[in-house]
Amino acid sequence: xxxxxxxxxxxxxxxxxxxxxxxxxxxxxxxxxxxxxxxxxxxxxxxxxxxxxxxxxxxxxxxxxxxxxxxxxxxxxxxxxxxxxxxxxxxxxxxxxxxxxxxxxxxxxxxxxxxxxxxxxxxxxxxxxxxxxxxxxxxxxxxxxxxxxxxxxxxxxxxxxxxxxxxxxxxxxxxxxxxxxxxxxxxxxxxxxxxxxxxxxxxxxxxxxxxxxxxxxxxxxxxxxxxxxxxxxxxxxxxxxxxxxxxxxxxxxxxxxxxxxxxxxxxxxxxxxxxxxxxxxxxxxxxxxxxxxxxxxxxxxxxxxxxxxxxxxxxxxxxxxxxxxxxxxxxxxxxxxxxxxxxxxxxxxxxxxxxxxxxxxxxxxxxxxxxxxxxxxxxxxxxxxxxxxxxxxxxxxxxxxxxxxxxxxxxxxxxxxxxxxxxxxxxxxxxxxxxxxxxxxxxxxxxxxxxxxxxxxxxxxxxxxxxxxxxxxxxxxxxxxxxxxxxxxxxxxxxxxxxxxxxxxxxxxxxxxxxxxxxxxxxxxxxxxxxxxxxxxxxxxxxxxxxxxxxxxxxxxxxxxxxxxxxxxxxxxxxxxxxxxxxxxxxxxxxxxxxxxx
Ligand code: ATP
Ligand code: MG
Numbered sequence: 001x002x003x004x005x006x007x008x009x010x011x012x013x014x015x016x017x018x019x020x021x022x023x024x025x026x027x028x029x030x031x032x033x034x035x036x037x038x039x040x041x042x043x044x045x046x047x048x049x050x051x052x053x054x055x056x057x058x059x060x061x062x063x064x065x066x067x068x069x070x071x072x073x074x075x076x077x078x079x080x081x082x083x084x085x086x087x088x089x090x091x092x093x094x095x096x097x098x099x100x101x102x103x104x105x106x107x108x109x110x111x112x113x114x115x116x117x118x119x120x121x122x123x124x125x126x127x128x129x130x131x132x133x134x135x136x137x138x139x140x141x142x143x144x145x146x147x148x149x150x151x152x153x154x155x156x157x158x159x160x161x162x163x164x165x166x167x168x169x170x171x172x173x174x175x176x177x178x179x180x181x182x183x184x185x186x187x188x189x190x191x192x193x194x195x196x197x198x199x200x201x202x203x204x205x206x207x208x209x210x211x212x213x214x215x216x217x218x219x220x221x222x223x224x225x226x227x228x229x230x231x232x233x234x235x236x237x238x239x240x241x242x243x244x245x246x247x248x249x250x251x252x253x254x255x256x257x258x259x260x261x262x263x264x265x266x267x268x269x270x271x272x273x274x275x276x277x278x279x280x281x282x283x284x285x286x287x288x289x290x291x292x293x294x295x296x297x298x299x300x301x302x303x304x305x306x307x308x309x310x311x312x313x314x315x316x317x318x319x320x321x322x323x324x325x326x327x328x329x330x331x332x333x334x335x336x337x338x339x340x341x342x343x344x345x346x347x348x349x350x351x352x353x354x355x356x357x358x359x360x361x362x363x364x365x366x367x368x369x370x371x372x373x374x375x376x377x378x379x380x381x382x383x384x385x386x387x388x389x390x391x392x393x394x395x396x397x398x399x400x401x402x403x404x405x406x407x408x409x410x411x412x413x414x415x416x417x418x419x420x421x422x423x424x425x426x427x428x429x430x431x432x433x434x435x436x437x438x439x440x441x442x443x444x445x446x447x448x449x450x451x452x453x454x455x456x457x458x459x460x461x462x463x464x465x466x467x468x469x470x471x472x473x474x475x476x477x478x479x480x481x482x483x484x485x486x487x488x489x490x491x492x493x494x495x496x497x498x499x500x501x502x503x504x505x506x507x508x509x510x511x512x513x514x515x516x517x518x519x520x521x522x523x524x525x526x527x528x529x530x531x532x533x534x535x536x537x538x539x540x541x542x543x544x545x546x547x548x549x550x551x552x553x554x555x556x557x558x559x560x561x562x563x564x565x566x567x568x569x570x571x572x573x574x575x576x577x578x579x580x581x582x583x584x585x586x587x588x589x590x591x592x593x594x595x596x597x598x
Contacts (some may be wrong), residue, residue: 003130005305009326010088010131017084022135029143029284031070034279036147043273081132087331089128092309093120095325099313102320104404110315114195116480119312123305130302144288147281154274158260158439162282165249166289173242180242181300183235188308189327190228195223239297246293250286253594257282316405340449343505345426351507352413353378353536359408361399370396370561374407375554377508382531382539382551386557386582393542394433396558397512400435400540401430429506433513433542435497439484442470443477446500456503463529464499466492466521491517502530509534513542523547544582557582 010017042059044050096119102108109116151159201217213415241289243396251294261278281379314320332338353439354377362369370392377383385393399406402420410417412427423430435446446457461467469492473479481488481496488496494517501509518526524547530539530552540546549555549569557564565576572579 003299003306004055006127006306006323006326007131007134010128013091013326013328014084014087017080017087018131020137021077021080021084021132022139022516024073024080025136026139026142027073028070028077029067029139031073031442032280032284033143033146033150035063036194036277037150038066039280040273040277043270043276047272049273050272069104085125085128085132087333088131089124090331091329091331092124092127092325094329094331095327096120096124096309096313098329099315099317099320099324102317103315104317104403104405105401106398107316107405111312112192112196113199114197115189115192116312117195118192119308120165122191123308126305127302127309130298133295133298137291140288140291147285151278153280154277155261155264155270157361158257158270158278161260162253162257162285165253169246169247169293170296172245176238177296177300178239179305180297183231183238184301185304185308187228187235188304190224190231192226193557194228197221237249242293242297242396246290247286250289254282254286278355329422336423342450343424343426345505345507348413348415349380349427349507350413351427353411354413354508354538355411356400357409359396359399359406359410361395361404361406363395368392368395368561370406370558373399373556373563375556375566377538377540378553379507380536381553382541382548383554383556384552385540385542385549385556385558386544386549387564387578388582391558393558394512395561397430397510397540397542401428401510425504425506427506428508428510429501429504430510431494431497431501431512431514435493435500437482437488437493438494439482440480441475441478442473442481442496445481445496446477446503448500450503460499460502463502463526463533464495465526466495466499466519469495506537508538508540511539511541511543515543515545520547527551546583549583553578555579 038059041054042056042063045054045056045059055452100116100419103109111119148159148163151162197220201221208214240479242592257278261270261275265272265275310322310325313325314322317426356376357374359373361368362371373381373396385396387393395404398404399408401423410420412422443452443457446460469488470476473486479486494514498511498514498517514523514526523545527548541552543549552569554566555569555572556566557572557576559578564578565572569577573583
């Protein structure tokens, strides 16, 4: 999609506001034209070159009124322009966020946070200002055209001479446009790297300290800063050079114009009024020439910004169309955000069975992953995935839940699934191995926007064996946790995440290894209560705990990303050496026999 198409979409988003932005900008340009004509008239009157005499003060007052109007319209323009510009910028940001959320959840974001933030900040601003700048350009052009015609009618020779540099400037800027966008995108990239480094420094203070790496870290930071400084100087220097050349050429032409008009002035062919008009318009005309030059550069910078924004928005999902960056969406500027829509379970969400065939995923540039995994989950059963450390258990769950771009076929009941995003409540709920807590209260971390039902919450807390932890923290449910709050232990985090999951309505519950969450005693309680309370529910669980393995209706053993064996515990203990090893707890640390204790 090209820039003009994007611009049309932008204008369609807020057409009325945009029209008034254009109109107030138009009046801003009309006023100097009127002013110029009035000034000319004043001098003509003063020189006594007219037959009808009008009181000079009439023109003076008119000139004053015209200027007051210009100020008023300018203020209105500033207000409307900001409404238009900020709404559009917010829309871009919203669309980028939307794209980020459509990514595969377990894939890292397409760019590091600093880099992403610079796209949200600078690129969104650059692109949002573009339609405003183009409206100005159009008005500048109309104004320039009319000025040109007026000046032409007064003295064609001089006029043409003023407008000649205009062509030269356009040729000049066009010749360097590639460099303009290259320097700009290098500068943005370097800025993003600095922001990322700052973030990294803050999040790794402990590692830096224990490794005595302060000096190296500072050196690294300095390198990034130097790179940014160089890129910024290049960009700034080049832009200033272009700008200076533009101005220089224009002033040179103006100087020559002054030399040119001396003779006609002496011969009274060029009156003082004409001179005043030329002088008055000249500032604006030279401004116009600069603006055209600047606009060409702006056009290329905006193209770079759109490119960067769409890349962030689409990430690894090629299926997201580029034009989604300008798609319309409500922004809720005046009304509060709508509450979270709680999905209602429909009859087709009722699960009888899930069939998985040839599920595969490989991490990029790595042979690690899972391959050709097939299994069936029946309603009301417990399926346990087990295997050594690094055998691909978590990867399997993520690939199954659509959090990684896997291949293979999955059927929900007998319906083939085309969009794995159905693996969410009210169909499925998932507790990852390393759950994420937000910097917020325990309560909000549990609810995540669900309506506050204390009975349900208490039962989920009890079920997840989180009750005792809650009694131990100072402010109970109002305790702040997460990166900026109280640090919970790994086990506490897992129990909280499990309670959060149990609050979600779901047919299939997926747990990834709650081993650090529960000691043997509580574990027994946890699973007993869970199965008791949700007899009809289906569980897919990663575990190597004997207790869970004993309860399982089927066990899937993974080895190097493939199914090594599957079946009931009894059958596997008889037939699978891998199961026997796991059962006897002989495999302590991973890596395929390297550190087998046997
Ligand atoms: P654990 O018992 O430690 O939880 P797991 O069975 O869940 O291990 P996975 O996390 O699925 O193992 O990882 C399977 C393999 O893929 C491992 O060898 C791991 O090193 C590798 N792996 C995991 N994540 C990535 C990644 N983002 N990029 C490349 N390789 C990865
Ligand atoms: Mg794992």
